[in-house]
Amino acid sequence: MNSFVGKFKGEVREYCERLESGLLLLEQDPENEQVIGEIFRIMHTMKGSGGMFGFDLLSDVTHDLESLFEIFKSKRHKIDSEVISFTLNSLDGLLNLMIQKPKKEHLLQAKKMKADTLLQIARFTASEISTETEDRPTTSSPSPVPATAQTTWYISFIPDEKIFNNGTNPLYLIDELNALGECNVQVLLDRLPKLGEINPSLCYVSWNLFIATSEQMETLQDVFIFVADQAQIEIVKVSSGNSVRNERVLADFLNAQQNQEKWEPAELEIFKALTEPGASLPEVSEEDNISTKSAGEIAKNAVFAPATVDSIRVDSVKIDQYMNLVSELITAQSRLEQISSTLKVPELDAISETFGKLGRQLRDNAFDMSLIPLQSIGTRFKRLVHDLSKSLGKEVVLVTEGMETELDKNIIEKLTEPMLHIIRNSLDHGIESSKIRQEKKKELVGTISIKAYTVGSSVRIDIEDDGAGLDIEKIRQKAIEKGIITGQARLTSEETALLILEPGFSTSEVVTDVSGRGIGMDVARKRIQEMRGSIEIYTEKDRYTRFSIQLPLSLSIIDGLLVSVMDSSFVIASAVIKKIYTISRSSLKNDFRQVVEIEGIQFPYLNMHEEFFGQNSLPEEQYVVVVGFDNQLFGLVVDEVIREYQAVIKPLGKLLKGHDIFSGASILGTGQLALVVDTNKIIKKYS
Amino acid sequence: MAAEIIHGLDSYLTFRLGSEYFGVNIGHVTKILGLVSVTRVPNSPRYFKGIINHFGEVLPVFDGRLKFGFQEVENTRNTCILILVFELDGQVLSSGIIVDSVEKVVVLDRDQIKSPPSVGKGFNNEFIYGISNVNDEFLIILNLEKIFSEEEISIINTVD
Missing domain, CATH: 1.10.287 (Helix Hairpins)
Known part of the structure; x- marks a missing residue:
């Protein structure tokens, strides 16, 4: 049972993510019925399975949220941004309530959430009572259409044989339809096997059903919403008006249905038109409505498509x-x-x-x-922009591109925080308030764009805002003030911009609640460098600031150079290697400063042989592998350079964690191990 | 894949290191390997031999003789590596330890294991879980959690 509970918790998190992205979608397109329907369905599932696993508070609160969305689903009212914001905020609370043994604080929280939700519901229902005629009985029937405007629908319901396994009773669905209007139900037993072959746990029955109702097609579809993937369901309009008792029309229609493959869609259309008494030919059917949606709308829906079974969850x-x-x-x-x-x-x-x-x-x-797509953290960025732009009183849209770019899941996990921080910075310091933007004759709505793409064996992510840009001169002054650079330092504007990533640097005079908390930009850079990534900044005053992050595809496999020192092998990541020279022992002699000079450039070095194994059998000629880090060069002196090598990095394990000049070990073809050198750490330790 | 500690067993694997006779609870032993080549990790204390590739997993290997203060001796055909599992800060870890030879498995009741004497023989008392008598010989039963505890490991980070 516990494993189920664990799975359920994972699922709820996923539901919440899907609700989140759905809600954000609704904000742009508040009348997207499909999204509202999906939100409603997710809430319903959450409520149901929450109760089943004993998460009573969760299910209780979700029930109220569901009622709130019922209002929009039934189209009694249009959704507004207040509801969206309210629901988004409630989601965080919901995750909090995902406990089986609630404490007092949880009960209080649930109570408050319920009260808030009811307030929201009241906001809509109150207006309902005042705007609608008073003699209207207070039934929950949402039908705004007069009962005379009935339509006859044909429904073919062929449940999967295994539908009983989910505890579904198809008869309840038929009952539900019966409640919606007059029905003519035909039971089909064509799938029924011989008596001896009947398996009582399988469902062999299917139904043909005609219903005359004033409800919309969506309402009929909603009846089957929870069995949609366990049954073949077809809903087709037969005619306007009530034809349920007109046997001839029904028989003709069924005939047509059975021969449907032979019918061209256009012919079917005509047939339908003919069977509809008094209907004119060019009437647009429901199906046509769907197909005439613009490509953009379809794409939007695709982003928020209900989950299909083309992926499985794996630990x-x-x-x-x-x-x-x-x-x-x-x-x-x-x-x-x-x-x-x-x-x-x-x-x-x-x-x-x-x-x-x-x-x-x-x-x-x-x-x-x-590898998982960047998409998986995309919602968090949208959410951040949504929440923050509200609280900062700025209008900002987030544009993403290439979010399907895939990265190692470990990288994605570690990347989230630095990226959120950069976006937070752009929102707070980059994008100006609309007043200033107006003065600068820029678009009133600011834009933050995230663009991800693959470059060779690495991935590049550009985060750009069209805000004020960085003030290079101000940064320079500040850096001199803080002693990060000297007054004489000559730096390009790119180099100067990078100074904001130095520890102890913060240009904002006022530390705001937004970007003045949590990790600093220096930590963001450190996190990225820890993943063997790099970050660059490009900026133009009053035009843009772009943070460009480059990352390896994977943490566990690197392209490396296999070298040997004594009888041991080591791997150095190719990405950091600038050049390789041969070097004689004599030119390494000036050991006083441990500096080597090649082609007129002096840089510190580490003779791995001497450092790791002592002076014993030090060869006359060695190789110096020049690695670069942060515009700083460093030489690693090794005995032999063997070849290029794609290394699968294995962690050294907890027992050796303190041993940080090696980031891991790689198993060579011979079964021997080679240590992977962490150049950043070596440089830090020895230069 | 991850090795598991089996608790509640009363069998002990015995082995020799220098002049002494040692034992570990069999639930902590996953494998006995012949002497495979061990990759040295520079800048480590002498008793830390290096790392080995154990079915795709990288495991640290300690030299039991140096770790417990015995003289380093030439490897013989009886020298082998015990792969042990133990718990450290709630995490199950594996590590190898080089021993002179593996003897046998003995079954000991709880009351056959005495608490360690307060005066040791130049051997850290903390490492000892208990002492027993097997065929008129003292068997030192090791406390693995203590041997591999953080304080001990951190020595690895300093150069010998």
């Missing part, structure tokens, strides 16, 4: 294990390759080769699985 630990096993397989394979090349048995060669090919495919596949 991330399992993916990690899978990755481990695959890299172990690769290692075993390269051993096999070695053996087969010495044995020279043709049959073995062939197998080894196939094995190698499959192994590589498997590796790519496993690698692919551990």
Whole structure:
């Protein structure tokens, strides 16, 4: 049971995310019925399964929210931005209430949320009573259409055989339809097997049903909303008016339905028109309405499409294990390759080769699985912009592009905070208030854009705002004041802009509630660098500020250079390597300052042989691998440069965590290990 | 994949290190490996031998002889690596320890294990879970959690 509860909690989080993105969508397009319907459905599911798992508070509060959305779903009132903001705020509270044994504070919170929700409901229903005629009975029937305007619909309901497994009783659905209008129900038993073959846990029955109702098609669809993926449901308009008792029309219609494959859609249209007494030909059917939606609208809906079963949830630990096993397989394979090349048995060669090919495919596949799209954190950015622009009184839209770009899930997790921080900064300091924007003759609504794209084996994310830009001169002054640079330093404007990422630098005179809390920009940069990423800033006064983040696709696989020192192998990430030189022992002699001079540039170095293994058997000639970090050069002196090497990095484990000049170890083809050098840490430690 | 500690067993795997006879609860032992090549990690204390590739997992390996203050001796064909699991700060970790030879498995009741003597033989008392007598020989049962505790490990970070 506990595992179910865990799963449920995960699901609720997902529901909330989907509600969030739905609500944000509604803000732009408040009349999108599909989204409202989906929100309603998610709330309903949350309420139901919440109760089932004993999260009574959650289910209780969700029930009220659901009632609130019932108002919009039934089109009694239009949704407004207050409701959207209110519901968004409630979502955070909901996650808080996801506990089985509530304490007093939770009960209080739930009570308050319920009260608030009821207030919202009252806001709408109160106006309802005052605007509508007083003699209207206070039934909950939302039908605004007079009962005479009935339409006859045909509904084919073919449940899946396994529908009972979900505890669904199809008869209840039929009952529900009966309540909506006059029905003519035909039970189809064509799927019924012989008596001996009947499995009582399967559903063999299907229904053909005609209903005359004044309700809209959506209402009929909503009846089946919870079985939509467990049944074939078809709803077609038969005619205007009540034809339920007109056997001939119904029989004709059924005939047409059965031969539908043979009918061209246009012909069907005509047929329908003919069977509709008094209906004119060019009447637009519901289906046509859907197809005439603009491409933009369809795209919008696609973003918020109800979940389909084309993906499954897998515990991330399992993916990690899978990755481990695959890299172990690769290692075993390269051993096999070695053996087969010495044995020279043709049959073995062939197998080894196939094995190698499959192994590589498997590796790519496993690698692919551990990547998730940036989209998964996109909602959080939207939410941030939505909330913050309100509280700052600025009008800002967020434009995203390339959010389908995929990155390692570990990177995405670690990336969220720095990105939120940059966006927060752009909102607070970058985008001007609309008054100032008006004076500057800019568009009144500010724009923040996030653009992500792949460059080689890394991903670049640009976060740009069309705000005031950075004041380079002011930054320079401030940096001198704070002693970060000297007055003589000659820096390009890009270099100057980067100074705002230095620890202890903050240009905003007033520390605001928004960007003056939490991590600083220096920490944001540190987080990105920890992932072997980099950040650059481009800016133009009164035009834009762009933060450009570059990140590796994955933390666990790097392109590296395999080098050896004594009998040990080491891996250095290719991304940081600038140049490699051979170097004789004599030119490393000026050990006093531990500086080497190559091509007129002096830079510090670390002789890995001496440092790690002492003076013993120090070769006459060594190689210096020049690595760059933050415009600073550093030399790593090694005995041999072996080859390029794609390294799967394994963590050294908790017991060795303090050992930070190595970021991990990689298993070589021989089964031996090579330590992966963390150049940033080495530079920090030795220069 | 992750190794698990099996609690509540009363069997002990015994092994020799230098002149002494040691034992660990069998629930903490996942494997006995022959001596495989160990990759050195520079700047570590001498008793920390390095890391090995254990089925795709990187495991640290300690030299039991140096760790417990015995003389380093040439490896023999009996030298082997015990892969042990233990809990540290609520996390289950694996590590290898090099021993001179593995003896056998003995079954000991709780009352056969005495608490360690307060005066040790130049051996950190904290490491000892209890002492027992097996065939007229003292068997020192190790307290793994203590041996691999954070304080001990942090030594790794300083150069020997």
